[in-house]
Amino acid sequence: MSAETALAPIIEPMSADDYHVTVDLVDDVLTFDIAAGEDACEDCLTPPAILERIIRSLLSESGIEPKEVVVKYPPKTS
Numbered sequence: 001m002s003a004e005t006a007l008a009p010i011i012e013p014m015s016a017d018d019y020h021v022t023v024d025l026v027d028d029v030l031t032f033d034i035a036a037g038e039d040a041c042e043d044c045l046t047p048p049a050i051l052e053r054i055i056r057s058l059l060s061e062s063g064i065e066p067k068e069v070v071v072k073y074p075p076k077t078s
Contacts, residue, residue: 004029006062010054017044030059030066036074045073
């Protein structure tokens with residue numbers, strides 16, 4: 001199973017809120033890059049520490065154990 005497939009339970013709801021997620025797993029580092037669309041709600045994103053724990057949990061359930069998880073949030077507009 002790919003990392004993106006393992007993370008679908010959080011990527012799909014984010015997409016519904018006009019966030020676009022790119023997942024990249026290279027050299028045991030997973031990058032979860034979030035971009036905001038025009039209709040995205042800045043206050044609707046999960047805090048970074050919580051999101052990282054959710055990501056690690058979903059990956060672990062799928063047998064994916066990266067050494068590092070990097071979550072990139074979109075820049076704040078306000």
